[in-house]
Amino acid sequence: MHLNQTNHHKKNILVVDDTPDNLRLLSAMLTAQGFEVRKALNGKMALTACQMVLPDLILLDINMPDMDGYQVCQQLKADEKTCEVPVIFISALDDVVDKVKAFDVGGVDYIAKPFHGAEVVLRIENQINLRLLQVKLQEKNFLLQQALDELKASQVKQIQNEKMVALGQLVAGLAHEINNPISFIYGNLQYAGQYVQDLINLIEAYQQEYPKATPKIQQIAKDIDLNFLITDLQNLISAMYRGSDRIQEIVLALQQFSRHDEAEMKRVNIHEDIENTLVMLQHRLRETADRPAIVVVKDYGNLPLVTCYTSELNQVFMHLLNNAIDAIEGGVGNGEWGVGNQFLEEGVRNGEWGVRKQSSTPYSLLPFGYAHGKPTPQIRIHTEVTDLNMVKIAIADNGPGIEESLRSRLFDPFFTTKPVGKGSGLGLSISYQIIVQKHRGNITCTSSVGQGAEFAIEIPIEQQER
Numbered sequence: 059m060h061l062n063q064t065n066h067h068k069k070n071i072l073v074v075d076d077t078p079d080n081l082r083l084l085s086a087m088l089t090a091q092g093f094e095v096r097k098a099l100n101g102k103m104a105l106t107a108c109q110m111v112l113p114d115l116i117l118l119d120i121n122m123p124d125m126d127g128y129q130v131c132q133q134l135k136a137d138e139k140t141c142e143v144p145v146i147f148i149s150a151l152d153d154v155v156d157k158v159k160a161f162d163v164g165g166v167d168y169i170a171k172p173f174h175g176a177e178v179v180l181r182i183e184n185q186i187n188l189r190l191l192q193v194k195l196q197e198k199n200f201l202l203q204q205a206l207d208e209l210k211a212s213q214v215k216q217i218q219n220e221k222m223v224a225l226g227q228l229v230a231g232l233a234h235e236i237n238n239p240i241s242f243i244y245g246n247l248q249y250a251g252q253y254v255q256d257l258i259n260l261i262e263a264y265q266q267e268y269p270k271a272t273p274k275i276q277q278i279a280k281d282i283d284l285n286f287l288i289t290d291l292q293n294l295i296s297a298m299y300r301g302s303d304r305i306q307e308i309v310l311a312l313q314q315f316s317r318h319d320e321a322e323m324k325r326v327n328i329h330e331d332i333e334n335t336l337v338m339l340q341h342r343l344r345e346t347a348d349r350p351a352i353v354v355v356k357d358y359g360n361l362p363l364v365t366c367y368t369s370e371l372n373q374v375f376m377h378l379l380n381n382a383i384d385a386i387e388g389g390v391g392n393g394e395w396g397v398g399n400q401f402l403e404e405g406v407r408n409g410e411w412g413v414r415k416q417s418s419t420p421y422s423l424l425p426f427g428y429a430h431g432k433p434t435p436q437i438r439i440h441t442e443v444t445d446l447n448m449v450k451i452a453i454a455d456n457g458p459g460i461e462e463s464l465r466s467r468l469f470d471p472f473f474t475t476k477p478v479g480k481g482s483g484l485g486l487s488i489s490y491q492i493i494v495q496k497h498r499g500n501i502t503c504t505s506s507v508g509q510g511a512e513f514a515i516e517i518p519i520e521q522q523e524r
Contacts (some may be wrong), residue, residue, distance in 0.1 A: 068094040069186055072113040074104040074130065075148070076122045084117060087175045088182070101125030105133060108140045115186055117178075118165075120149040120156065128163050135164040142192075144185045148173065233309045240309065244302040251295045258288050308337060323521060325363040326371075328449060332439060335375040342383050352386060352435045359442035364449050365521045366497055374489045378453045378513050379437065381486070385457030385511060386435045447519055448499065454512035460505040468503055493517060 071093045073084045078099070085095045096113065098104040100122055108116075116134070120127035127147055134140045147160040150171040157168045166188075167181050261284075265271075271279070336343075336354060345351040433456055440452040460468070468486050493501045499517035 068092060069114040070094045070111065071115050071117065072096050072098060072104065072107055073117045074098045075119040076100055091179050101130040104130055108134065112140065113143055115182055116143055116145045118145050118147055120147055128159060131163045131165060144189055146181060146185060237309050240302060240305045244306065247298055247302060254291055254295060323365050323367055325365050326368045328361050328364050328441065328451065329358055331368060331372050332375055335372055335379060339379055349435050352383065352437055355436060355438040357438065357440040361441055361443060361449055362519055364519055366517060370492045370496065374492050374515065377486065377489050382437045382453055382455035385455050444516060448516040449519055450514060450516045452512055452514040454510060456510040459507040459509050460511050461507055
């Protein structure tokens with residue numbers, strides 16, 4: 059009765075028994091059935107033999123001196139290399155307790171002495187066939203898991219591409235639509251200002267040429283408070299100029315953020331990209347009913363121009379800053395935030411935040427500013443060039459932090475710690491793909507519950523040719 063093997067490989071059987079006659083009998087019987095047989099007279103020899111050549115199955119006697127079969131089996135199962143090898147116990151003991159113990163320590167079968175050759179071969183064949191099926195099942199499970207991971211990655215990439223295209227078109231369209239009327243307003247403001255100044259000059263000339271105005275003119279001038287009107291009108295024109303300048307800055311930031319027509323790598327100023335992203339998020343940084351305004355502390359290093367996919371890197375900045383704001387809003391909140399913006403700014407000027415480079419402590423875990431005994435909502439952005447010729451950007455918040463059990467899954471697709479409806483679980487996964495796979499960098503999270511979180515990304519200054 060030979061084993062019907064699919065790979066035509068002679069299965070390696072290790073027979074362990076302290077009785078030489080039993081070894082010879084089992085060896086001759088199994089060799090005749092086409093197995094490759096090795097022999098060991100005690101437990102230590104058996105363990106050594108397994109380390110030298112991994113057997114496909116072990117026939118293990120229970121009653122042996124120094125180290126019995128149970129102890130040998132326990133050591134085999136404790137070793138990652140040998141734990142999957144099936145062990146069949148053979149013993150003259152046929153007590154139920156002995157059989158139970160054999161299975162408890164990891165045995166797959168039990169043969170009582172005196173044994174019959176056909177029974178031994180059949181049990182061996184069954185266990186080897188079972189092992190082959192297990193290996194095939196594991197391989198299929200691995201392939202299925204690999205396919206699932208690839209499918210998730212493909213879904214995330216597809217969603218990212220669609221979001222990038224949609225966002226780029228939306229932002230570019232808005233920027234274009236806003237740019238036209240604001241250009242019209244800004245262009246005409248120059249003439250409006252000149253016209254207003256001409257009218258003011260005319261009024262002042264009338265006042266000089268006709269210092270004694272008629273009662274009606276005097277009454278109108280009093281009613282409209284002419285002197286205040288002239289002064290305030292000039293201020294209004296200046297304010298409109300400043301407002302138009304600000305709108306043009308926002309439009310430029312929108313255009314630079316989207317960069318929908320720039321799919322190739324190019325050298326960019328990382329700090330400009332961060333600033334453009336902050337412009338996009340100004341509405342979320344402002345004071346709300348539940349908290350004061352979020353203070354953004356910038357600790358920018360001296361960075362060179364960095365070669366990258368700028369629009370996709372902007373997406374990473376957007377995801378990380380949005381997550382930091384979400385953490386702050388879901389953290390202390392509910393009136394527990396302080397309002398120490400001025401305190402924090404003074405702290406920055408005094409150098410209290412500029413200790414990152416000399417410390418191994420994550421930036422987010424350094425002392426945060428407090429006002430009136432309460433923490434102030436704050437995001438800190440730190441950039442530097444590392445010793446490995448990489449650019450590092452760290453974005454830290456002083457929200458509630460992230461539990462250790464969750465940090466290992468942060469970059470998994472569709473995993474989110476936010477409430478239902480608040481997040482899709484794609485932001486960090488997309489960021490991981492952009493940084494690690496597309497820019498050959500790395501992204502990490504350092505956090506301590508109650509001490510906020512820091513996400514740090516590192517990308518090469520120059521990207522090698524693929």
